Amino acid sequence: MTEKVIVREVGLRDGLQIHPTFMPTDSKLRWIAAEAAAGVPEIEVTSYVPPKLIPQFADAAEVTAGALDVPNLMVSALIPNMKGAQRGLELGVKKLNFVMSVSRTHNLKNVRREREESIADFEQIVRLIREQPKNSQPIITGGLSTALGCSYEGKINVADVVHCAQALVKAGADELVVADTVGYADPKQVREVFQAVLSAVGSVPVAAHFHDTRGTGLANVSAALDCGIRAFDASLAGLGGCPFAPGATGNIVMEDLCFMLDSMGFDTGVDLQKLVQVRQIIEQTLPDIPMQGALAKAGLPKNYVSVGQAQFAA
């Protein structure tokens, strides 16, 4: 039996949010459709924030609607607060990714709230969702930014991560995402933090969100796999970067993540060659955006048999 791992594209949100050029709505929708066709099961397609704050997401409604037309795709979007949640409910998105920071300073800068206020917001959001008819309730995810380090505060205490994780679960989170927002983590720290969170939250699924800012992204994935994590965020071509480190790499590269998982025998459902081809949509539309990715340059190993092909042959 091949074990499944869920890969989740976050490039349309985390990859584009700091990029100054607007990606045309049509290109975003072609990207979403092509990556879903390559087998990626879940895509965070936008963020429900005021367009004044992030003009890149001015087309959130059109992108959400278009993505919802793609068959068999889990369409998610980021929400920073109640307003975002209300917007998501109106638009009928399937999953809402609420985000708060474990770092107090980062939370204040990012969403202008104390962490306790963010947790209170989350409780209200869950209440609002549970008031909806059963079949129109989106999945609600509790996201913990800066859980493995913060550009303002440096190290983050594991106890603080566990505290926030428990609070979001108590408030009713369907799943958690633990994020190394600024790419500080190493595999040893990943094991410490994820083991602590997993034993604190019981059966609630926990996903991992890593950045490759200091080169440790896939090493951290491997460490999280060892802990039992089976869902990972990534962005095509590693779009993302970091506003604090000009030229630094962003999210882990989706193509490289899928190659590593597939090579280790995990079933991602992704066709690696089709996935690499999706890069062309970004290249053509945003020629000024820095693109990362080793697999796209090197190609697959000689005589490589992917998990999907092996299953087909067997």
Place this chain on the structure above:
Amino acid sequence: MTEKVIVREVGLRDGLQIHPTFMPTDSKLRWIAAEAAAGVPEIEVTSYVPPKLIPQFADAAEVTAGALDVPNLMVSALIPNMKGAQRGLELGVKKLNFVMSVSRTHNLKNVRREREESIADFEQIVRLIREQPKNSQPIITGGLSTALGCSYEGKINVADVVHCAQALVKAGADELVVADTVGYADPKQVREVFQAVLSAVGSVPVAAHFHDTRGTGLANVSAALDCGIRAFDASLAGLGGCPFAPGATGNIVMEDLCFMLDSMGFDTGVDLQKLVQVRQIIEQTLPDIPMQGALAKAGLPKNYVSVGQAQFAA
């Protein structure tokens, strides 16, 4: 007690050997001196091959002599055969890195010998070394190229790796290096291969040599650390590439390796900031060589305390 990990610079050999521009001898020696001063304890400074084959190593004698003047540095060089070993003995290098390929096809293409012939060569080389006066015997390393995959043959059987490892140890290798020459490996495979080799060769030290061709380099380091490996090859700025994959990345990046190890609490003896500065020598001398590296772009995490600083404070 902080556990030590040995990092070994191989960029002057593996990084430069496919680069068409000759790096001036003076620049090579400045690179060696600066990286040793940053704390890197071992550097493979050249390869004893005919300059007709690889003109980059035409200055092997001068580079070896210059490197031997650097205090506290383990100076090693690659040898493909007996002639290389004889040259190394004449030049007084401290360590000889013999290399053969586990892949039959790669060994035939690379050193024009069957694997059995390479093993017989190695036996003779060890005999020659043991005939030298005790205090002038270099350390002899048995290197296993393509141990985790081959651009000609694809997958490599673990049993073949173990067979070659045992043969080199039986012939008298002081240590082994198991190499993913073309960057095919994933962490699961690394665990399989290194555990098999370690249990087959007993107390002989085993080092790992990874390429980051498909993005899995540091993930493979982390998996090898889990197996107990405590010595790693890398090259500054990830110099290297692969003749079969234009534009593909080469050896794992020394700076990123040292950051990950240091962050995990291993004592490498390396000053990360000094190490990053050594890149300038390459930038100034070979402006046309592709340079990789995440730490150099992103910088250290906020309030980062390295293992060395923590020891000093304690």
